[in-house]
Every structure is written in C-alpha cells, then in structure tokens.
Amino acid sequence: MPSYGDWNRALHAYFLRGVPAGSTIYLEISDETLERIGRRFLRDEPSDGWATDFLDSVKKRVVQGDGVNLHSFKRFDGTQLECLPFLATLVLVASRMGRSGELHESNYFARLNRALGTSRISQQNARPKGMETGSNAEEPLWLEWGRMLRLRGFMPTARPGEGARRYINYAISQALFRDADKQKLTEIFAQNSWPRDLDGEALATLLRSSSGLTTQISVLLSRVGSDAEAVEGALQEIYSDWLDTTAGMTGKGVGRTSSSTIHCGLYRTLHFRTREPRYRLLPVRPWRSNGSISVELGEDSVQLMEQGRYFEPLALEVTPETLRDGLSLPLTGSVEFTSLLLPSRKAWALTRDEYDEAAFGSFGKPGVGEHFVLLAHESLSGDIERATEQGLLKYSSKAKSDAFGDEWTEYEEVLVIAHQLSGANDISSVLREAICPVSTFSLRTSGGLVVPGKKSWLQFSPPTIGVNSYYSEVGFSVSLDAETIQEGTVTCDPTSDVAIDIEWQGVGGYEITAHARGRTQRVLVNLVDWHSLPAPSQSDLGVHQLRISQDFGLMGPQIVAGEA
C-alpha cells in the first residue's frame, strides 16, 4: 500500500513535473484525479480504490486520537512540501460536496471529519479537533503551498474567501470545471462532431461560440495568458476522457486517443540582415509532458527540446503543401504521444517570441494592442480588406509570401483595433477565431533580462508591465509574496501602450493583477539575483567555431576539426 510519502511524491509529480515555468497551478483533486494519479505514478491498484487508499495514508500521517496534528509538518525544504496530501484532502472533500451542491462551512467540516475519522471541536464548532482556528491550522499550509509555487516560478491560485467561507474557499478555489460544468461540456461534445485531435486552444475557441454554457465555463473561457493555459489543459483532459468513454475504453492503462497527438504551430524568423522570412514547425508542449520524445524526420530521429511552454522549433522547412494539407509526423520515445500534427489552417496569427523579439510564432491568440504577423490564404483576403475598411483591423504592409507563393499573403504588424471584430458576422469566422483577442484588455510583460527557461527576470532589469484595453480604465494590484504592496488604476490611452509603474522591492515573486468589468488577468514576475541563473546544458555550449582553415577552427582557446 502506498505510504503518505509515496502519495506526496506522486502529487508533486502530477501537478508540477514537466509543467513549464510561469504556469498557473490548480490543486484540482477529485476522485477521478486520484484515480489518474494512482494509475500513473503508483503500482498495484488497491482493492478499495485509489481515493480510499489516499485517505487512509493521510489519516495515518495526520490523525492523532480523534483529532489532527498539523504542527508536525516540515516546512518546504526546497524540493517537496510535506503537507501537500493533506491540502489535497481538503480539496477532495470540497470536490465531493460540489457534486452534491451543498457547500456550506458546517457541512464541509462535517464531511472532512468523516473523511479523516476525526471529531468536531464542539457542538457549535464543526471544525476537526486540532484545527481550532483556520488562521492557525490550514491557512499557513495554503500560504506555504503558494510560497513554494512562486519560488519555483509557478502562479498559485488558492485564495481565501469572505466571511464564514474564508478558510474553506482555499479548497473550493482549486476546482476549475466543477461537475455540473463537466456535464455541460460532455453534452456539447456529444452534440458536435468535432475532430478528435483538437488541442486545448482550438477546443476553447469552439466552445466560446457554443450556446448554453454555464457561468463558470464562460468565465473560464474568458481567461487569457497562463490562466488560459490551465483552462485549456483541463479542457483537453475532459475532452480526452470523454473520447475514451465514447470509444468504450475503461481508461485503465490504455493509451489515450486525442492526447496521443502533440500539436504544432508555426515559427517565423527573419534573417537579421536580409529580412528574408523562414518558417519552421513550433511544437506545443503538452500539459504535463514527461520524458524524452523524438520526432521521425525521414531517416533522422530528432529529439524535441523543451523550451518553456513549447519545444524548440524544428529544423524542418514548411512548404506550401504542408500549409495546405497539414502535416503528421511519427513520434517515438513516449507511450502517450505517437504523432506530431500541424493542422491545415487558412489563417495563422503569429505573435512575438518573448525571448527573441525578431521572431514570431503560434504563441496563443494576440492580446489587445498586441501586434502580430498574419499569414493568410488568399480566400480570406476579401474579409481582411473588409475588416480594414470598417476600422476593425489595421496592418502596416502586406506581401505575397516569398516562402509559400501566390496563395498566401503575409500581413505585417497587424493590430485588431476594435473589439467589435469578434462579433462582426460579415467577416469570416475562421479569420476572427484566429486573430481576435479573447479578452477586452491585456496585461503583458516585455523587455528586461529574462532568466532562460524560467518565468523570471534578473532583479536589476525587471520587465515592463504593459496594459492595453478597449475600455478606458483598468484597475491593478501588485503583491509581493502574497502581500499587497501597490494598488491603483490605469487610464488607458487608446493612442499608445500604457505601462504600470511598479514599485519593485527587490528579489521575490510579484503577482500583478489587472481587473476591469469583473474580469481579471494576472502575470507572475519572479525577480532573482545573479546567483539564481541556471547552469547551461553542456550541449548548448560550443555550438559555433571560428574557422581558420579548410580543416580547422577555433573554439575559444582550442583548435578543433573544422565544421562541415
């Protein structure tokens, strides 16, 4: 039987391993999630089911007599947080209550007592013995979880509530799609014949134009940035589960259907002197991908190299035929992922690479005020011109693509200048879905000295936090390690980008939240010092040499055989 330590390692692996820095983390625990974690990371399915096994291990670790002892948890040691399975238990109880629709504080703690086998403090107070006050019991553990996430470059999501729900809201806030939402989603999936290999972003786009969404689904679909990635990741899991169910699979150890595909976008670079564009494939890292995956390119096998939320662009030129028909390439090295797919699309919106300002790629939908390159099939040229005439869209220049011939046009420095474009029914929905910002305002980081591979910046060179909005005002707040240090309102200037003047206070995890019209967006900025720079991988060093003859070159002080 897995121990508390085994479950703790499994939870850390499931929620954090392989997740790119900067991601938003929800400790989304339900009976189904525990099944998934157990099957993936632990051996020998217990006879009473994974959830019972999990609760038994937590009881053994924290229950003393008829109460709990939370003071024996070790603080975050730099690698693992010992209290994580206990926090997962708090979320599991909330998840089970969400199903029955009875989320009240006294009911919650009654359920928690039943799950842990503990007794209530008194007739009047339903909290388990040992958890007399939330501020002394579970809240410090939630704050520790948030601190650990920020230290590792992730965005925490657990939040206190108001009044009586202050402490149980930490657990409630960890659910993205609740049972009623999942039920609605599967109804929508069943009503539509969507392709099996949809990625999370495409699913979100299709769902936005669906009717009958629950309020929670609508709110989640309006999120952008790393918050949206978490939503898209969860959507893809629900879609995969639904596909497995409809295919009659039990899901136990059987390969997934839709999640066996790694999706690709495009990556466009310009030669810094000649300005000639070059397109390559940009594979998107699946949510929680682990291990080494290689793609078969003819006779060569090329390993996909992780680079934040994506893999490094593949050294495979994109041809007109690839764009027209899409492309599927076999993958090796992973049981979960068997093919790499570039979908066939008529419009590609490519936004700037945050690590290389001269490059553009399929890094998600453009935000408000965010310039992008639009590579569009000629069949959309009428729609693009119509949107331009109506004052909805503007670009600096257009040219037939050198790379793809007469059928494709590249529009440079495109900007969606009116929110109305998303509802303009006389403009092709294919075009609108590709380029319209998801939200009415956006919060973006730019500049500064980024720490490679992490969502961090060097302390003396923080990023600029820009706000662009179709609304006239956006409120903001800045917190440093969960303490609010600044609040204010930005008056948005429709003629230019506006930056929030942040009072940086040295090293630490800053969460910048912008809000307008009941919607929020967040970015996490970790400021670190020089000692936090990661060591390079040895394979990243010594790539080039100074050629001194036909046969020899110099690599620093060393004479080496010449490059081919």
Added chain:
Amino acid sequence: MSNLSHKWYRVYRHRGKPDDLASGLSAYVRNRRLSDNVISLSLEKRPGKEFYFILGLVTDTPSEAESIEDALSDCPLLRGFADNLQSHEEFRNFTSGELRLTTLGQTIQYRVMQREALDDPFADELVHEENPSHAANELLWYLSSIGNGTWSQLQRACTALGMHRTGEATRMARTLRILGHLEMSPDGAHWSINPAQTVSARTPSGTLSFLTGARNAVANGTVTRQAMGPDRLIVADEADGFAAELIACNLPTVSDLIAGYREVGHVDPYNNKLLTYDLNGFSNRPFKNVPGFYKVVTPSDRTLHLLLDTEGNWRSGDWYSLRFFHLALHHLLFAPEYDPASWQLAVMEDQRLPEAYERALVLGSGLMPSVQKGWLIYQNVSPQLAEAITSRLQIKPREFVT
C-alpha cells in the same frame, strides 16, 4: 464579444452629411466618456436626405443600460430616435440595404510596432569609450546561462545591461570572441558560449593560468579587472601546453586565411554602389576591379563590407579582418614592434589583426590590448608567440619603441 455582455442597438433618423454625423458622434462619445459602451455606428451606404443610422451599444451590467441611454439623450445628433433593437437578429431584420459600419468606442488607435534596431556583429567599432567591467562580467554570466542564441538576444542583453548605444553590442561580441569566451556563426546571426576551459601561458617567471568560456557569478579565481571586457580570473590549475602559442603555430598565412573566408558570389558593379577603401576611409573612386576592401551598397540600400581577393572572388568577414587583408594585399602593413624585455607586442591601431591572430596574442595574457598613442599593446607575449605570429604574418617585427 463576451458571452457575459449585453448588446443592443438604437435606431435614429437623421438629415445631413453622414461623415459629419460620424465625426460628431465620435467626438461626443469620447468627450462624454461613453467609449466603453457606445461602440459602433452603422450608416446606410447610399443615404438620401433623410436616412437611418444605428448605434451599437454594449454593457456587462444590464442595469446600466438605462443610464447609458440617458447620457445619449443630450446629444443633438441623436434627436430622431426611431427604435430600440434588443438583439443582432432584430438588427439584421431591421436593415435591408447595405450598411457602412464604423467604430466609435472600445477601440485602440493603430500604432507602429516598436522594433529594436540591430547592429552588425561584424562591423567596425563605433564606440570608443571603455565599458564598465561589471557590465561585461554580467553579460558573460548571462550569455553563459543561455548557452547559445541569436544576435538579437545578445544585443537585447547588452541593452538591458546599459550598453545600448549603437555599436556597443558589436564591440562586446568581438571582445568576448577575442578573449575566447564566445563564437559566432559565419553569417553573424547566432552565437554560442564556449565550454569553460583553463588556459595556460608562458611568463618570464613561470606559468600563468586563467579561465575562458562559460562562467557564472560564483566562479573562483584571482581577479584582474579590465575596463574593456570581463575580468580575468587567474587559477592555480595548469592546462596542457600553451594555448596561444599552439594557436599561433597553426594559423595559416594571410593568403591562406583569406581563402578560408566565405565566398558570397558575384557582385555586379553596375547594380550595386561600390565604395573603395583607402587610408582615408571609403571613397567614391570608380571601381576598377582591383582587389581590396569595398563597401557595397545594394539597390535595396543594404550595406555590406566585402573583400575582392586576387582571384576575383568576393568574400565576407568581420570589418577588421577585411581591412587588414586590404592592407596586406596592397603592401601597406606596418611591421609590429616587439620588446623582448617586457614581452610586449605592439600593432598599429589602424591595422588591427584578423580575429584569429588577435585571439592568439590576447590568450598570451587573458587581457585585451591597451591603447597607447595609436598602438595596441599586447601583454605577456612570449618570444615564441611573437615569433610564431610574425612568421605567419610574413612580417619581421621591429624593435620595440616606447
């Protein structure tokens, strides 16, 4: 539009010019701070004297709708209210003719995208002030952490570290190359940091060892500051052999080195503007197919620096190498001077050596040359190193003059 927002339309009658109506409404919406709610104006495409127009309104708070309509009632252009349409379907049913749609609110104005101006990594040095060594150290730590990247990334890092003037990134990249920390791809588009390595050099009193290549903020060693580049870190460990002398002994002669530079194909002297190098710089003298250093301005206004060799091949390379080859081809080189007592070697500043030769000299000490009265002075150049370099250059050194 968001699924949560409420959108509706108000229809009005109007007499007058449609363009005046559009600009008047736009000003009203802006001045009354209604741009979050009054977002579109649809006009009949071929209006008569009196025509209908439709305002598109939106709010996230349906209870706000009445106060928005109240705010509109003060506008003199909106006197002829005709109808309220509560959905897009009603809007479509109401309109029969073609409409001209313009935006009023919830817009941003178009602005040009900010682009960084990229320097040429192989150009000559436009900046002559010394860089503070802490910025050079930090640049080396940062680039070491990335391992390799694009020229744009390197220039952006220089900018973030305060080296933002034109030419500063070019100079830092060359300094890091000469010191053995970094290499660039032949076209200058990419760079990589070399693996960390100890270099040993002969000295009058024994052996000097220092570090090259990847480095972090906690690298250990005895620090020698240099204003032109990152610190030299002296270490106790010794490497096998003396790298500077090994490199010098394996360097090709000048003519062989030229042959190793990348050919760039034919350059048409009629379609491109060719400026010939002479000791005063580039001049407009007519092109006579003479081997040498040229500035080539293409029809698209791009500027390239190229060498025409004695075989008639056009070759690309870094600015200093091409200038040196020009001087060599025209027998204009002034012999370096060497002082065997102090182990110093001096090269005239305006005939700086090709990169590979200069690297060999610099790796004798781990320090960039100092500049004195038009000369570049290289330190700790052993007699063996001086002999190897000058023999490859096929120039006999002169006695050192201070």
